[in-house]
Amino acid sequence: MRLTELHRTTSFRLATLFLAMFGFASILLFGYLYVEITGFETERADEWLRREHAELIRDKPDDLVARFENQNRYDPHTQRPFGLFDAGGHHLAGGYPGERPVIPAFDTPFTLRLHGLQHNPPGRCIAAGFPDGRVAIQCQNTRELDHFDEELLHALLSAAVLTLVIGLLGAALIGVGSVRRLDAVTASIKEIVAGNLSQRLPMRSKQDDLDRLVRVVNGMLDEIERLMREVKGVCDAIAHDLRTPLTRLIAGLERAQRRAQTKEEYRAALENTLAEAGGMLRTFNALLRISEIESGVRRESFEPVDLAAVAMDALELYEPAAEDKDISLVLERSSPKPYPMLGDPSLLFEALANLVENAIKFAPPQGHVCVRLFSDASDFGVSIRDDGPGISVKERQAVLGRFYRGEASRHTPGNGLGLSLANAVAAMHGMEIRFADVQAGCEVQLAKPRESPDARNCSREAASASSASG
Missing domain, CATH: 3.30.565.10 (Histidine kinase-like ATPase, C-terminal domain)
Structure with a gap:
């Protein structure tokens, strides 16, 4: 069998089926891990934003500017940019770059792009509105979190591709091994069909399903070979055992033809001939009787x-x-x-x-x-x-x-x-x-x-x- 026909073998199909089932289960597992890990990191950022937001709401309105400027001094890399804006959206204090962004909802964490920072990184923010129209926004730069998510997804995809390649390679090896065993069995069967009844199907020491089947087939071949030997032996024995009575019968008839002159002599020759023929008939009847018994037909009665x-x-x-x-x-x-x-x-x-x-x-x-x-x-x-x-x-x-x-x-x-x-x-x-x-x-x-x-x-x-x- 050529390698291009490998996909037709049962072992290769079973191996690829198990690979597909394993791949589907792996996708579900990887997806669950990805969602849980990324969700956990986002939840940690949201919890921190809610705590900062609660402290901001409790502060006095006059202390907001000082609070935001103080936070900006301790955040030189703008990892947590805060910003205080007036009613017109102009920047009053904090390290938030640019003007006030569009706020989808107050007092609830949301995601936006931090324009004005290098590479416009993503951020997780929460906004608060005050009676005098001012708006405070507190953000967490999530560039590292997104980079972690990208690396995690890349690792999961790489593992999936590697698993697929190894699985297909293993399926191919299993298929090739099975094909080689089947080729050896097929070659042995061809020899047996050609007339070599002493040939037996090859076995391994693994005692797998194919070995059990081969053992049964070899036992059947042993029985067939025995029966064929018996048939040949019976044919040889019939030819040998019937040759003598046939020779005597023909010789007796020839003697009667040459020598017999009276009725008594002819009658004696016929009696000898009938005796020889009766013996041969009894032999054939015995053979037919044995065949009838061995067929098991009489077992029903x-x-x-x-x-x-x-x-x-x-x-x-x-x-x-x-x-x-x-x-x-x-x-x-x-x-x-x-x-x-x-x-x-x-x-x-x-x-x-x-x-x-x-x-x-x-x-x-x-x-x-x-x-x-x-x-x-x-x-x-x-x-x-x-x-x-x-x-x-x-x-x-x-x-x-x-x-x-x-x-x-x-x-x-x-x-x-x-x-x-x-x-x-x-x-x-x-x-x-x-x-x-x-x-x-x-x-x-x-x-x-x-x-x-x-x-x-x-x-x-x-x-x-x-x-x-x-």
Whole structure:
């Protein structure tokens, strides 16, 4: 931004606005000081004139000439010129220069020019009339007072101009500083728009309003970069994971085209093809399911749910599969009371079913799978524990991503989306998936914090619903 465009910046306008407000307040203050100081000096001169006037009125008429001549001897610089004039206006006594001036009012102080003195200085005077027609005038030369007023006004104006210059300079500096910061932010934004998602907006250590906004935007950019990495990872994973089944599908069709002679051979080739296509369709359905859950559309249909009832339903569904592998599948609960929360029962069932299915899949023959309902002061939920190969600590976060297959599951059927779906359901319900540290096997917890308002608001409703269903 050029300096000629500085006046368009918000910071410069705010600074000039505050300068204008300060200038207006300063003008009022300076005006008040000027009026009060000059008024005080004038009032002092008027008080002195009134005292002299009162003494003059009390004197005898025959002593006026002597009084005025005596005062003139003690006033060689004519700072307080007195004058006594006859009825015709001719000078009789005193040091007042010239003839009698025009008197606007008697017995009241007034201002006039002392003609006859050097530079015709201003004066503050009071006049008295006597029965014989004579007029006495007493004045105070206010040249020094006027000079003081001029100097005071000059000082106030100089201070105002200096304040204005300093204020405009400060506004310009503030505006330039803000423009530089905005230019740096704009340059960073242009880099981000150009595709450099690792770029972040610059921050200072002042922790001002712009820094708070930049911190929020940088957090948003971190989330966008994470999502973009996930999108890229999902695209790469889809291409990688679907390449193998597509290759097998095409290879099977080509073999059937070259070798199949009988209906049974064609039927076997078609069955293999349908199985491969069905697996790919299930993968895409799982991806669409995760996207639907992450969008939060189903959150509007939340209702009171007993998590214990959902866990028991999932357990009943997989009891036959556990029996086929000779696996002990048991349910434990720390309390016979319901585990109430707001949620979508079908999604919660789907998440728990995925976790139980994984536990049965990786548990060894004659192994054990324990589904435990827990509740304590901090949270409540369901844990699923098996005695299979487990998940290493470094893989615990990665297995929640889409298509990730751990070292222990490389040769196990699946598409790597079960934990991703369970994690999406958990996030939708304000829950989290945690991996407990166990000596052998794996323990996955689906936990909901106690401070969640859902658990507090619907506990009674879910409890009554569970009692009614029982």
